[in-house]
Amino acid sequence: MNSLSLNNLLTAIFDPLEPIYIKSGGELAAPGDPQVTGIIPPVAPGNFGSKAFRKEFDLRFAYVGGAMVAGISSVEMVEELASAGLLGIFGASGLRPDAVEAAVARLAGSLGGRSFGSCLIHTPHDPEWERRVVGIYLERGVTLAEASAFLQISPDLVKYRVTGLTETPDGQIRSRNRVMAKVSRAELARRFFAPPPQKILDALLQKGEITPKEAELARFVPVAQDLTAEADSGGHTDFRPALSLWPSMIQLADELTRKHDYAQPLRVGAAGGLGTPHAFLAAHDVGCSYFVTGSINQACVESGLSPAAKALLAKASQTDVTPAPAADMFELGARVQVLKYGTLFGARSQRLAELYRQYGSVDEIPPAERENLEKKIFLKPLSAVWEETEAFFRERDPAQLAKAENPKFKMALIFRWYLGQASRWAIQGLLERQTDWSVFTGPSMGAFNEWAAGSHYEDPANRRVAELALNLLYGLSVLKRFSLARDLGLVPDDLPLSVKPLPPEELMEVI
Numbered sequence: 188m189n190s191l192s193l194n195n196l197l198t199a200i201f202d203p204l205e206p207i208y209i210k211s212g213g214e215l216a217a218p219g220d221p222q223v224t225g226i227i228p229p230v231a232p233g234n235f236g237s238k239a240f241r242k243e244f245d246l247r248f249a250y251v252g253g254a255m256v257a258g259i260s261s262v263e264m265v266e267e268l269a270s271a272g273l274l275g276i277f278g279a280s281g282l283r284p285d286a287v288e289a290a291v292a293r294l295a296g297s298l299g300g301r302s303f304g305s306c307l308i309h310t311p312h313d314p315e316w317e318r319r320v321v322g323i324y325l326e327r328g329v330t331l332a333e334a335s336a337f338l339q340i341s342p343d344l345v346k347y348r349v350t351g352l353t354e355t356p357d358g359q360i361r362s363r364n365r366v367m368a369k370v371s372r373a374e375l376a377r378r379f380f381a382p383p384p385q386k387i388l389d390a391l392l393q394k395g396e397i398t399p400k401e402a403e404l405a406r407f408v409p410v411a412q413d414l415t416a417e418a419d420s421g422g423h424t425d426f427r428p429a430l431s432l433w434p435s436m437i438q439l440a441d442e443l444t445r446k447h448d449y450a451q452p453l454r455v456g457a458a459g460g461l462g463t464p465h466a467f468l469a470a471h472d473v474g475c476s477y478f479v480t481g482s483i484n485q486a487c488v489e490s491g492l493s494p495a496a497k498a499l500l501a502k503a504s505q506t507d508v509t510p511a512p513a514a515d516m517f518e519l520g521a522r523v524q525v526l527k528y529g530t531l532f533g534a535r536s537q538r539l540a541e542l543y544r545q546y547g548s549v550d551e552i553p554p555a556e557r558e559n560l561e562k563k564i565f566l567k568p569l570s571a572v573w574e575e576t577e578a579f580f581r582e583r584d585p586a587q588l589a590k591a592e593n594p595k596f597k598m599a600l601i602f603r604w605y606l607g608q609a610s611r612w613a614i615q616g617l618l619e620r621q622t623d624w625s626v627f628t629g630p631s632m633g634a635f636n637e638w639a640a641g642s643h644y645e646d647p648a649n650r651r652v653a654e655l656a657l658n659l660l661y662g663l664s665v666l667k668r669f670s671l672a673r674d675l676g677l678v679p680d681d682l683p684l685s686v687k688p689l690p691p692e693e694l695m696e697v698i
């Protein structure tokens with residue numbers, strides 16, 4: 188193929204909704220030309236992912252903006268995604284139940300029936316939260332829960348899933364409530380892909396929390412039809428490599444669909460690392476049914492994070508991230524991935540986790556070290572931190588104070604004060620605590636920044652969550668066409684192709 192033909196072909200590839208007609212020698216042809224020997228078909232962004240998934244949630248695109256804690260994935264973000272035919276999940280974790288209720292009530296009204304989801308995080312240390320939030324979702328008609336941090340299937344989760352199961356006259360089971368499970372480990376995926384445990388169903392039935400019909404039908408449906416395989420991501424993460432994790436979860440979905448003889452195939456969504464069209468192409472080619480993003484959305488105008496923290500995110504590179512102890516479960520070694528650029532939270536929080544492992548109580552910490560903590564990290568005496576913590580739990584959860592008779596647990600509560608406040612300071616944009624900001628983010632943030640460099644989206648003030656999504660899907664369409672052309676031998680196999688984001692007015696013409 189000569190370079191003129193190659194240039195013409197590449198130009199055509201960038202208009203992915205139009206078929207490309209090829210004649211011998213690789214030259215472009217007009218439709219209907221008798222010399223046409225091959226066609227590269229249109230690749231529409233709306234055709235990626237599972238058709239059943241798009242149908243189930245009535246979406247134009249198999250794209251999900253995942254939950255982000257404490258309303259960072261805000262009501263506005265969910266509304267913006269829904270208005271473009273995408274699926275948004277409200278960040279309910281870390282919020283008080285009344286705030287969750289207000290948010291989902293607004294969404295139920297403002298979306299006029301379009302789909303949305305809300306996070307249901309497993310809270311073994313605060314079972315009342317999980318119970319109340321499930322009650323709110325059932326009452327307010329939230330029909331999709333993104334279930335995260337579950338280590339086992341809980342009765343509240345089962346109650347949510349099973350409530351409203353019905354059977355059509357021809358024997359098909361209809362679900363009112365859907366669970367989208369977020370998982371990084373196969374043993375957990377197995378539990379979500381199985382029907383709810385019989386023991387839990389029996390107990391719920393006995394308490395009258397589900398009906399006999401619901402209990403009967405529950406034996407034929409998975410806890411989660413959709414399972415998001417979360418690779419190395421922002422926030423809580425097992426740092427699993429996407430290209431190992433996604434295929435193994437798909438294999439599991441295949442095995443368990445057959446084993447349980449489900450009427451509908453189980454689906455696996457891709458999350459963790461999705462920040463560029465190339466990453467989307469990988470997830471698509473592996474066979475994932477839908478795409479989930481998080482980090483890139485946090486720097487968007489609709490996110491609940493402070494503008495100052497968004498500005499830091501927009502400058503981060505892929506390596507500006509670091510593991511840190513997770514505020515909720517650091518005693519168990521659970522970790523989150525946070526921003527390293529512009530904040531010292533990563534290093535400081537890791538130091539606290541080390542001290543926690545090393546000593547039995549705050550009183551055992553050597554005086555010089557303790558002084559360092561008080562002057563550099565807490566900015567107040569540890570005794571004052573404990574007074575605040577005590578006052579907080581006296582009102583919220585006095586059982587924690589009883590447990591704090593144990594000095595090691597007391598130390599955990601004091602350290603948790605810092606780990607938790609640090610996220611709040613970033614959300615509020617409290618500049619005097621900027622060096623302590625905890626901002627969850629993964630390498631996909633830096634990957635996106637590299638991709639968007641020099642474009643309309645370099646400036647976070649221009650990052651609108653749905654436009655980013657549509658640009659990524661447009662880029663995916665272009666790359667898919669390019670890879671088809673390469674497989675057909677129409678472009679040199681070592682020619683790299685990249686596709687930049689389009690400004691909004693051009694984007695709307697090709698999507």
Ligand SMILES: Cc1cc2nc3c(=O)[nH]c(=O)nc-3n(C[C@H](O)[C@H](O)[C@H](O)COP(=O)(O)O)c2cc1C
Pocket residue numbers: 252253254255256257259278279280306308333334335336369417419420421422423458459460461479480481482483485626627628629630631632
């Ligand atoms: C700031 C932030 C907060 C998050 N909070 C939650 C959460 O509360 N619940 C949840 O299921 N996932 C949470 N996630 C994970 C995202 O929903 C999503 O699965 C993940 O970010 C995808 O990987 P990525 O960061 O590479 O895009 C959070 C992610 C970020 C960046």
